[in-house]
Amino acid sequence: MNENELILCDLLNCKFLDLHLNNLSPDSLSPRKRSLFFSIKEKRAKGEPLQYILGKCEFFGLEFKVRPGVFIPRPETEILVEQAIGISNAIRNTQGAIRILDIGTGSGNIAISLAKNIPNSKITAVDISQEAINLAKENAKLHGVRDRIEFINEDILMFSQYEIPDTQYDLIISNPPYIKSADIEKLQIEVQKEPRLALDGGQDGLNYYRAIIELSSKFLKPNGILLFEAGLGQAQEISAIAGSGNIFYLENLIEDYNKIERVLVLKKNNF
Numbered sequence: 001m002n003e004n005e006l007i008l009c010d011l012l013n014c015k016f017l018d019l020h021l022n023n024l025s026p027d028s029l030s031p032r033k034r035s036l037f038f039s040i041k042e043k044r045a046k047g048e049p050l051q052y053i054l055g056k057c058e059f060f061g062l063e064f065k066v067r068p069g070v071f072i073p074r075p076e077t078e079i080l081v082e083q084a085i086g087i088s089n090a091i092r093n094t095q096g097a098i099r100i101l102d103i104g105t106g107s108g109n110i111a112i113s114l115a116k117n118i119p120n121s122k123i124t125a126v127d128i129s130q131e132a133i134n135l136a137k138e139n140a141k142l143h144g145v146r147d148r149i150e151f152i153n154e155d156i157l158m159f160s161q162y163e164i165p166d167t168q169y170d171l172i173i174s175n176p177p178y179i180k181s182a183d184i185e186k187l188q189i190e191v192q193k194e195p196r197l198a199l200d201g202g203q204d205g206l207n208y209y210r211a212i213i214e215l216s217s218k219f220l221k222p223n224g225i226l227l228f229e230a231g232l233g234q235a236q237e238i239s240a241i242a243g244s245g246n247i248f249y250l251e252n253l254i255e256d257y258n259k260i261e262r263v264l265v266l267k268k269n270n271f
Contacts, residue, residue: 003050007040010054047189060113064139069131071198073109076256077175080229080263081113083254084173087225087265088118091170096120101219103156103174103212104128106198108136108149110173115145123148124169128155128197157211168221175229176208177201205231209238216268217247225251226266235261242266 001009001016008019008026011033018024026037043053051057051072056065059073060081066072084100091098097120102111105125115123127133133153140146156176178201179187191199201207209228216226226248230238235253242248242264252265 003044006050006054007037011037047193049190049193052193059109062109062113062116062143064107064109064112065135065142066107067135068193069195070129070135071106071132071194073107074175076262077110077229079254079256080173080175080227081110081117083252083263083265084110084114084171084227085117087227088114088121088171092118092120095170097122098170099168100124101169101172102126103172103215104176104198104208105136105151106132108139108151110175111136111149112140112143112145114173115140115148116143121148122150124150124152126152126154126156128153129195132198156208156215169219169224170221171225171227172212172216172220173227174208174212176212178205178208178229178231178234180205201231204237205234206237206241209234210241213242213248213266216266217245220268222268222270224268226264226268228264228266229262230264232260235264238264239266 005016005019008024009016011029012024026034029037040053044050049072051066052068055067056063057073060078064073088098100114100121100123102123102125105111105127108125111123111125115121125136130153133151137151140149177199179199181200181203184200220226228238239250248266248268251267253261254263256262
């Protein structure tokens, strides 16, 4: 579906198939909605993300509210969620309920998708942005899983200093900021419209991976799983960081649809 079709579906409140079955186009719009259509196109021409303009996006078969100031969910992150669901269901088959920590929850797309697909899961979702936490709570309520997710507004660099919780986690999942600081200004203009906090991973792009690996060494149960999304060319470096203390080992590395090493499955040693 191209952008014009997405805009038309939104303005006409119809499905993609309806556009073609009824041969709908911008000419099918009322004068007011036609004016809205071209207003949206003007905003897009200036680099405004379509998801922000429409106030929503689809992720893992669910519709999420999105707005400026909060990171927009990406299709490749669905691979991260798929892996988490498979791993979690295997754990559930042996122990029942499962506890999950989602670091950098943003709109809540990962935590909510997991809550919808993993029965008996209890999820903690952390984000540095209060704006993101507020939006994630709205999305959790929208999808009927608000009572299954605890939201915490905290900088993970500070959260890592907390004491080990009474109940440790079976799985920690994160799609952290991973763009090098110097590369932010080279990104597409529409990506630069998103919050820098959700993009900037420090000088080498790996600051948050280091912090999360340190946290996970304390917060994960023995044999627990740490799941990361990684940027282009980062997977091997992240794996080396995780393995340097002999606490984690790389169990699996999954490529995305463009053959980029995208998702790391790291397992905590049982000691």
